[in-house]
Amino acid sequence: MRPFKYQSAATVKDAVGAVSKSEGSKFIAGGTNLVDLMKEDVERPAALIDVSRIDLKQVRSEGDSVVIGAMAKNTDTANHPLVRMNFPLLSQAIFAGASAQIRNMATNGGNLMQRTRCVYFYDTSMPCNKRERGSGCGAKEGLNRMHAIFGWSDECVAVHPSDMCVALAALDAVVKVEGPEGKTRDVPFSAFHRLPGDDPTRDNELKNGELITSITIPKNKFAGNSYYLKVRDRASYAFALVSVAAALELDGEKIKDVRIALGGVAHKPWRARKAEDYLRGKAPKTEEFEKAAKLELADARALEHNAFKVPLAERAIVRALRQASQ
Amino acid sequence: MTDHFEDLHEAEELTADEEKLLDELGLEGESRRRFLGQVGAAGFSVFAMQLIAERQALAAGEVPIEPAAERLPLENSVKVAFNVNGEKRSVTVDSRTTLLDTLRERLDLTGSKKGCDHGQCGACTVIADGRRVLSCLTLAVTCEGKDVTTIEGLAKGETLHPMQDAFVKYDAFQCGYCTPGQICSAVALLDEAKRGEASYVTETTGNRSAKLSDDDIRERMSGNICRCGAYPNILKAIKEVHRGEETAATWNFAKPGLLKKEVGDETV
Ligand SMILES: Cc1cc2nc3c(=O)[nH]c(=O)nc-3n(C[C@H](O)[C@H](O)[C@H](O)COP(=O)(O)OP(=O)(O)OC[C@H]3O[C@@H](n4cnc5c(N)ncnc54)[C@H](O)[C@@H]3O)c2cc1C
Numbered sequence: 216m217r218p219f220k221y222q223s224a225a226t227v228k229d230a231v232g233a234v235s236k237s238e239g240s241k242f243i244a245g246g247t248n249l250v251d252l253m254k255e256d257v258e259r260p261a262a263l264i265d266v267s268r269i270d271l272k273q274v275r276s277e278g279d280s281v282v283i284g285a286m287a288k289n290t291d292t293a294n295h296p297l298v299r300m301n302f303p304l305l306s307q308a309i310f311a312g313a314s315a316q317i318r319n320m321a322t323n324g325g326n327l328m329q330r331t332r333c334v335y336f337y338d339t340s341m342p343c344n345k346r347e348r349g350s351g352c353g354a355k356e357g358l359n360r361m362h363a364i365f366g367w368s369d370e371c372v373a374v375h376p377s378d379m380c381v382a383l384a385a386l387d388a389v390v391k392v393e394g395p396e397g398k399t400r401d402v403p404f405s406a407f408h409r410l411p412g413d414d415p416t417r418d419n420e421l422k423n424g425e426l427i428t429s430i431t432i433p434k435n436k437f438a439g440n441s442y443y444l445k446v447r448d449r450a451s452y453a454f455a456l457v458s459v460a461a462a463l464e465l466d467g468e469k470i471k472d473v474r475i476a477l478g479g480v481a482h483k484p485w486r487a488r489k490a491e492d493y494l495r496g497k498a499p500k501t502e503e504f505e506k507a508a509k510l511e512l513a514d515a516r517a518l519e520h521n522a523f524k525v526p527l528a529e530r531a532i533v534r535a536l537r538q539a540s541q
Numbered sequence: 542m543t544d545h546f547e548d549l550h551e552a553e554e555l556t557a558d559e560e561k562l563l564d565e566l567g568l569e570g571e572s573r574r575r576f577l578g579q580v581g582a583a584g585f586s587v588f589a590m591q592l593i594a595e596r597q598a599l600a601a602g603e604v605p606i607e608p609a610a611e612r613l614p615l616e617n618s619v620k621v622a623f624n625v626n627g628e629k630r631s632v633t634v635d636s637r638t639t640l641l642d643t644l645r646e647r648l649d650l651t652g653s654k655k656g657c658d659h660g661q662c663g664a665c666t667v668i669a670d671g672r673r674v675l676s677c678l679t680l681a682v683t684c685e686g687k688d689v690t691t692i693e694g695l696a697k698g699e700t701l702h703p704m705q706d707a708f709v710k711y712d713a714f715q716c717g718y719c720t721p722g723q724i725c726s727a728v729a730l731l732d733e734a735k736r737g738e739a740s741y742v743t744e745t746t747g748n749r750s751a752k753l754s755d756d757d758i759r760e761r762m763s764g765n766i767c768r769c770g771a772y773p774n775i776l777k778a779i780k781e782v783h784r785g786e787e788t789a790a791t792w793n794f795a796k797p798g799l800l801k802k803e804v805g806d807e808t809v
């Protein structure tokens with residue numbers, strides 16, 4: 216690991232000020248992603264500003280929404296009564312990720328900002344446009360079993376690894392960020408992460424020095440009919456091959472509203488809007504779920520080793536919707 | 542030959558302290574001469590000086606905690622104070638040092654193990670402020686003021702923590718490398734269950750005080766990998782402590798009585 220200066224920030228202002236002032240500075244929260252990447256020499260910050268002690272750890276109700284603090288731990292968020300009651304989908308998604316130890320350390324802000332697990336990104340002896348712009352993409356022609364089937368570009372075919380973010384995408388969360396001079400802005404979840412396009416070095420729309428302060432989730436009527444399904448190489452403690460966050464609002468024999476988001480398939484949590492549009496007003500029946508899933512996957516573009524993800528995602532959508540409808 | 546040693550001894554006078562040290566080492570007469578001949582009286586003086594200085598420091602209560610490490614130049618040194626197993630510790634570390642390396646290399650607590658060093662195996666699991674965490678992904682500087690419990694802090698004197706007892710009873714290990722992490726993890730799991738925390742395989746909205754199922758314990762322990770595959774016995778050990786469910790142990794340490802086999806009149 217390369218040497219760095221360390222400083223603990225007490226307030227958002229201190230943290231934002233410290234990072235926006237010096238080029239190579241980075242925030243550190245739980246450290247579960249950043250410390251790992253620093254050991255691998257992928258991240259090389261000159262200074263770390265510790266934001267984990269900033270008082271943004273609450274989960275609270277605010278009008279028609281629940282606001283979760285950026286520094287709250289994943290474990291505390293998933294177990295909070297407000298989250299378990301209103302958004303069991305989010306609790307499930309968080310519990311599906313990593314291990315108990317890691318969830319105890321990981322913060323909500325850090326979870327949104329975690330970087331891809333693409334092995335070429337991690338291996339500094341390999342080309343990777345995300346790590347070093349213009350060096351090439353090792354995965355595109357290399358081993359790409361774990362990679363994207365939606366929204367990739369020739370520059371990068373990586374996927375976003377978070378489970379929590381898949382649920383937040385389905386729940387139409389809003390990310391609150393604060394930048395220099397106390398400027399705040401609200402970023403809708405679907406506009407927070409980005410597709411790689413011609414600059415995969417940028418995972419999301421956060422600007423340098425901006426700190427995520429909280430995530431707002433509007434209350435909804437999905438709590439009784441939602442399910443987070445994660446398909447992986449082993450039963451626990453593995454990143455998703457494909458995951459599905461499914462939520463239904465039923466009105467008698469009809470689907471009044473529906474949300475479907477996929478993980479493990481794109482550079483950002485993938486909202487299955489085609490499937491959603493098809494299902495609104497239909498009956499919550501397996502045949503309809505199958506039609507919707509097929510429609511969504513029609514646009515998928517597989518790479519050399521991940522063609523299996525297309526039928527897998529299709530079936531996973533159907534299974535998650537069936538589970539949610541029960 | 543003997544004369545030569547004699548010469549050395551005579552040629553360089555030893556101080557009273559050095560004489561005393563040689564006495565304490567039990568070196569007298571011939572063996573003392575032989576020893577001095579091998580190290581040389583000058584060499585012995587250097588050794589004696591260090592030892593005597595350390596003893597004086599000890600007597601004066603100035604115990605150097607980390608003599609060697611403290612002398613190394615640290616690029617970005619940060620002082621951090623936290624409690625380890627109920628004791629206040631204060632160390633100056635390079636900002637890069639992980640909690641795991643601090644425990645092992647600076648505080649002489651080598652129970653926590655370095656497996657993958659990337660958060661993937663759980664061997665370095667310790668309990669910080671009541672929560673199990675990975676010490677390999679925790680920077681020591683972030684631990685200011687925290688309470689850290691390691692495997693060394695679980696037993697009360699000679700009495701093992703019930704989870705340690707259960708691991709022994711059910712032979713919940715083979716090589717033992719992952720065991721400190723497994724046990725710290727399992728101890729924290731008990732509290733998580735008591736607090737009604739959920740997991741991916743529990744109903745997130747259901748009964749919060751229910752006892753954990755086998756699958757639930759497995760899921761909650763998935764962050765601790767055991768390459769020997771002692772999982773079935775780890776599960777049994779945790780079940781016994783968490784659910785009070787005793788299973789007949791299939792294995793146990795032999796007690797002295799068991800080792801003695803009556804053969805005629807003799808005991809072998
Ligand atoms: C072995 C292993 C397995 C894992 N498995 C899974 C899994 O299955 N599913 C899953 O979803 N995740 C998984 N994870 C990832 C884990 O969830 C993330 O590492 C964690 O959420 C990151 O949070 P953190 O607080 O530790 O972030 P840090 O490591 O502290 O920071 C990560 C990044 O976020 C930035 N940052 C942190 N906080 C803020 C903020 N408030 N505003 C702006 N930027 C910020 C930092 O500058 C840094 O760049 C796994 C991790 C490991 C090590």
Ligand code: SF4
Binds near residue numbers: 336346
């Ligand atoms: S897929 Fe993206 S992260 Fe992986 S090697 Fe290619 S550019 Fe790098």
